[in-house]
Amino acid sequence: MSSSRPARKSSKGDYIETDSGNKVSRKALITGTPNITLAGRTVLMPDVHLRGDIVRVRPPPPTTTTSTTSLDPSSAATAKPSSSSSSQSTTAISIGKSTIIATSTILRPPARLLRGLLQPYPLKIGEQVLIGPGCVVESAQIHNHVHVGARCVLGAFSVLRENCRVLEGSCVPAGMVVPPGAVVAGRPARVVGEVGEGFGVDGVGEGWVEGGELREVVRGIR
Amino acid sequence: MAQNPLPYTYYSCPCVNTSAPVPILAANRKHSREQPPTDTTEFDNEEQTFDSRSPRANLSLVPLEHLLWCTECHQMRCARCVLEEVQCWYCPACLFEVPSSTVRSEGNRCTRSCYNCPICTSPLTINPMEDPRQEDKPEHATGPFIMMCPWCNWSSLDLGIKLEKGTNVTAQLAKIRNGRKAGKIQDAEVTSPTQEQPLSPLAIQHSSIDDAEAEATSPRPDMLSTDHDELFTRLRNFYQQQIVESSEASMFGPSFSSTDGFSSPSAISRLLNIYTGKKTKRTKPVPMREALSPSEGLHIHSPADDTDSLTCLSTTPWPDTTTTAQRALQPGDHAPPFTSDLWPIATLLRTKRSKRCRACRTLLARPEARMNYRWRIRTLALNHMPKLTLLPLATTTTSSGGMPTLGPDLGTPAHIAQRASLSAPLRTGQTHTYLLTTANPLEDVLSVTLATPPTTPGRVGTRVTILCPQFSVGKNSDVWDEALGAQPAAASKRRSGMPSGMPTVGEDGAQARVAEAGKVWASGRNWTSVVVEVVPGMLPEDASEEEADLEIAVFVRIEYETDAAGEEKAVAATAKEKREEAFWCVLGVGTIQSTFA
Ligand SMILES: [Zn+2]
Numbered sequence: 037m038s039s040s041r042p043a044r045k046s047s048k049g050d051y052i053e054t055d056s057g058n059k060v061s062r063k064a065l066i067t068g069t070p071n072i073t074l075a076g077r078t079v080l081m082p083d084v085h086l087r088g089d090i091v092r093v094r095p096p097p098p099t100t101t102t103s104t105t106s107l108d109p110s111s112a113a114t115a116k117p118s119s120s121s122s123s124q125s126t127t128a129i130s131i132g133k134s135t136i137i138a139t140s141t142i143l144r145p146p147a148r149l150l151r152g153l154l155q156p157y158p159l160k161i162g163e164q165v166l167i168g169p170g171c172v173v174e175s176a177q178i179h180n181h182v183h184v185g186a187r188c189v190l191g192a193f194s195v196l197r198e199n200c201r202v203l204e205g206s207c208v209p210a211g212m213v214v215p216p217g218a219v220v221a222g223r224p225a226r227v228v229g230e231v232g233e234g235f236g237v238d239g240v241g242e243g244w245v246e247g248g249e250l251r252e253v254v255r256g257i258r
Numbered sequence: 259m260a261q262n263p264l265p266y267t268y269y270s271c272p273c274v275n276t277s278a279p280v281p282i283l284a285a286n287r288k289h290s291r292e293q294p295p296t297d298t299t300e301f302d303n304e305e306q307t308f309d310s311r312s313p314r315a316n317l318s319l320v321p322l323e324h325l326l327w328c329t330e331c332h333q334m335r336c337a338r339c340v341l342e343e344v345q346c347w348y349c350p351a352c353l354f355e356v357p358s359s360t361v362r363s364e365g366n367r368c369t370r371s372c373y374n375c376p377i378c379t380s381p382l383t384i385n386p387m388e389d390p391r392q393e394d395k396p397e398h399a400t401g402p403f404i405m406m407c408p409w410c411n412w413s414s415l416d417l418g419i420k421l422e423k424g425t426n427v428t429a430q431l432a433k434i435r436n437g438r439k440a441g442k443i444q445d446a447e448v449t450s451p452t453q454e455q456p457l458s459p460l461a462i463q464h465s466s467i468d469d470a471e472a473e474a475t476s477p478r479p480d481m482l483s484t485d486h487d488e489l490f491t492r493l494r495n496f497y498q499q500q501i502v503e504s505s506e507a508s509m510f511g512p513s514f515s516s517t518d519g520f521s522s523p524s525a526i527s528r529l530l531n532i533y534t535g536k537k538t539k540r541t542k543p544v545p546m547r548e549a550l551s552p553s554e555g556l557h558i559h560s561p562a563d564d565t566d567s568l569t570c571l572s573t574t575p576w577p578d579t580t581t582t583a584q585r586a587l588q589p590g591d592h593a594p595p596f597t598s599d600l601w602p603i604a605t606l607l608r609t610k611r612s613k614r615c616r617a618c619r620t621l622l623a624r625p626e627a628r629m630n631y632r633w634r635i636r637t638l639a640l641n642h643m644p645k646l647t648l649l650p651l652a653t654t655t656t657s658s659g660g661m662p663t664l665g666p667d668l669g670t671p672a673h674i675a676q677r678a679s680l681s682a683p684l685r686t687g688q689t690h691t692y693l694l695t696t697a698n699p700l701e702d703v704l705s706v707t708l709a710t711p712p713t714t715p716g717r718v719g720t721r722v723t724i725l726c727p728q729f730s731v732g733k734n735s736d737v738w739d740e741a742l743g744a745q746p747a748a749a750s751k752r753r754s755g756m757p758s759g760m761p762t763v764g765e766d767g768a769q770a771r772v773a774e775a776g777k778v779w780a781s782g783r784n785w786t787s788v789v790v791e792v793v794p795g796m797l798p799e800d801a802s803e804e805e806a807d808l809e810i811a812v813f814v815r816i817e818y819e820t821d822a823a824g825e826e827k828a829v830a831a832t833a834k835e836k837r838e839e840a841f842w843c844v845l846g847v848g849t850i851q852s853t854f855a
C-alpha cells in the first residue's frame with residue numbers, strides 16, 4: 037500500500053485500519069505491497085489475494101523512452117497506459133475510495149505476451165465498487181459504482197464501465213468492454229439488459245442499494 | 259419468478275388495467291384486445307384483489323428502481339407506459355457514438371472493427387498472426403492479422419481469413435466476402451440461360467417452373483442458393499417491374515397508383531374521364547404475378563440440397579453443427595448448418611434513450627449525450643413512493659437502531675448464514691414471521707394503510723396477517739435537520755412505538771419480544787416496520803414450481819399533506835394540500851416445501 041501508511045494497529049479486531057480509513061483484513065494475502073495503492077476507506081476482506089507482485093520488470097537503462105505500450109487494446113476505452121518511463125513507482129493494482137473487495141477474491145493484474153515476454157499491465161478499480169466474494173479479477177479497469185456479484189471471473193483486460201452490473205456467477209471474457217449501465221450475465225457473459233434508471237439511488241437515505249454509495253457498508257465492517 | 263433473488267418487491271404499475279397503456283390509439287386498442295371482458299374489469303371493482311400470477315399482472319410488476327415518476331400525472335411509469343426516444347446509438351465494444359444517419363444507411367451494427375465470435379458471442383480480438391518477438395517495434399506489427407476468440411479459441415483462420423491490417427476490419431471482411439461471392443456468381447452467370455420471355459403469366463407458368471426445376475437440379479448447387487444479395491436484387495427488380503406493369507394496366511382503375519403522380523398520362527386520362535362523365539368499361543386490373551424464372555429471382559428449393567446436407571450431417575460430429583442461436587445471429591439469411599461456415603458477427607449497436615410519459619409527454623428521463631452513465635433529467639419513482647421490504651424477522655439485524663435492511667453479500671460466515679436463512683424453505687402449517695418495512699422518501703409524514711387478502715389466491719391458500727396494517731411513517735428530513743434539533747420528534751415517535759433502544763433481533767432478545775397486533779414493531783427517522791405472519795398452505799401433490807413460490811400481494815395506500823408551495827410559489831407556503839396514492843405491490847417471500855418431499 038501507499039508508503040504513507042504507518043499501520044496503526046487497532047490491537048483487537050480482524051481488520052487493520054490505516055490513517056486514510058482503509059480496512060485491510062489480517063487474513064488478506066497481499067504480495068508486492070509497494071505496487072498497490074488504496075485510495076482510502078477501501079476494504080480488503082479476509083482471504084482476499086492481491087497480486088501486487090505481478091508488475092512489469094523494468095527494462096535495462098538503454099531503452100528508456102516510451103513506445104512500450106501502444107498495443108494495449110484497452111487504451112481506447114480506458115486511460116492511457118500508465119506504466120510510462122517514470123521508473124520509480126510502478127503500480128500493479130490501484131483501488132479507489134470506498135471500494136470493497138469481498139471475501140476470497142483474487143485481484144491479478146492482466147498480462148500479455150509482448151516480444152516473447154509476458155508483460156503485465158496495471159489493474160485499476162474505481163470508487164464505490166463492490167466486488168463480490170470468490171471472484172477472480174484480471175480486468176484492465178473497473179469504473180466507479182460497478183457491482184460485481186459473487187463468484188464471477190473478469191477476464192484479462194476486460195473493462196467494466198461505470199454503473200454496470202455483473203450478475204452472480206458470470207464469466208466476462210477477456211478483452212470485453214461492458215458498456216455503462218449494462219447488466220451482463222452468463223458464461224461467456226453477454227449484455228442481458230440495462231440497470232434501472234434508479235440503479236444506485238438511495239431514495240430513503242438508509243442502508244445500501246446496489247451500485248450506490250458504499251460508505252455505510254464500509255463503516256459497518258469491523 | 260423462482261429465479262429472483264429473495265427478497266424482492268415488485269410494484270404494480272397502474273397501466274396493468276389497460277392493454278394499451280394510457281391513450282395511444284384508442285382504435286387499436288379495441289381490435290387488439292382478445293382478453294375476456296372479466297380481465298379488463300379486474301380492478302374496476304374495488305373488492306377485487308390482485309393476483310400476482312395472473313398473466314396480465316405479470317406485465318406490470320416492476321422493481322422500484324426501474325420505475326419512473328411523472329410529476330404531472332402523479333403516477334409511476336413503467337417501461338410500458340413511457341415513450342422512448344433514441345438519443346444516440348453507440349457500439350458497446352468500442353464505445354463510439356454512431357450518427358443516426360449512418361445507422362440508417364449502414365444498419366445497426368458497428369462498422370469499425372468490432373466483431374463477436376460466431377460460436378460463443380464473445381468479443382473477438384484482432385492479433386497479428388505471429389508475435390513480433392524480434393526487436394522491431396511492436397506497434398508497427400505487420401500483418402497478416404487474424405480475429406480470435408479469447409473464450410472458445412475460434413479464429414478467422416477457421417474460415418481461411420487473414421486480414422492485411424488490424425484496423426477497419428469491416429471493409430476488409432466485406433471485400434473478402436464479396437470476392438468469394440463474385441467467384442460463385444461468375445460461375446453462375448456463365449451457365450445460366452438468361453431468359454426474358456414476354457409471355458402471358460398463365461402460359462409461362464408451367465413451362466418455366468419446369469425450367470427452373472431443371473436448372474436448380476443441374477449440378478450448380480452454389481448458384482443462387484447461397485447468394486442472398488443477388489437473389490434479393492433480382493426479386494426487387496422483378497417486383498418493381500410488376501408494379502409498373504400493373505399500374506399501367508389499371509390506368510382506368512379505381513384509384514391512383516402510388517407510383518405514378520398526378521402528371522402521369524394514366525392519371526390525366528382518368529381525370530378527364532371523371533369530368534366528362536363518360537363511363538369507360540373498367541379494365542380488370544391485371545393481377546401481379548410471382549417470379550417465374552431464376553432471372554426474376556425465383557429460387558426453387560432442390561431436394562438434392564437436402565440430401566447433400568443430410569449425408570454431410572450424418573458424417574459430421576454433433577459439435578460441428580450449428581445451434582439455432584448461432585444460426586439466428588448470422589447476418590442475412592446465411593444460416594449454415596456447420597460451424598465451419600459461420601461468419602463473425604459485427605457487434606450490434608446499443609442506444610441511449612430518453613423517456614416521456616405516455617399520457618402527458620412530460621420528459622421523465624434524459625441521459626447525458628456523452629458516453630457515460632449520467633442523467634440530465636431523471637424523475638424516479640423511488641423518490642416519490644415508499645419503499646417496501648420484507649425480511650424474515652429472525653435474520654434482520656437492527657442492532658444499531660437503523661432500518662432493517664439486507665446488506666450486500668460479502669461472503670463472510672454471517673452473510674452466508676443470512677443468505678441460507680433467506681432461501682430456507684417454508685413449511686406448511688408453520689407460522690413464519692416477517693418484518694415489513696416501509697421507508698419514506700418524501701419530506702412529509704405518511705399515513706400508511708396496508709391490506710392483503712387473508713389467504714393467497716390459488717390452490718395453496720397461504721394465510722397472511724399483517725399485524726399492524728395502519729401506521730405512520732416519519733418524514734425523510736435532512737439528516738442535518740435531525741441532528742440540529744428535530745431529534746425530539748424522532749425520539750417521541752420511537753417511544754410511542756415501542757420500548758426505547760432498538761431490540762437486537764435474531765439474537766437472544768428475539769424470543770423475549772412477542773409481536774402484538776396493532777403495534778408497530780420498530781420505527782426510525784423515516785421508516786416503520788410491522789410484523790407479518792405467514793402460514794403456508796398445503797401444496798397440492800401436482801403443484802407447479804410457480805405455485806410453490808410464495809408471493810404476497812399487498813395493497814398500499816398512502817396519505818400525506820404536502821406544501822402546495824412546492825408546486826407553485828405563488829401560493830402561500832402555509833397552504834397544505836392533501837394527497838392520496840394507492841398501488842399494489844408484490845412481495846417475494848420464499849419457496850414452500852412440499853410436505854411429501
Ligand atoms: Zn406502466
Ligand SMILES: [Zn+2]
Nearest residue numbers: 349352368372
Ligand atoms: Zn465498435
Ligand SMILES: [Zn+2]
Nearest residue numbers: 375378407410
Ligand atoms: Zn468464441
Ligand SMILES: [Zn+2]
Nearest residue numbers: 328331615618
Ligand atoms: Zn404524465
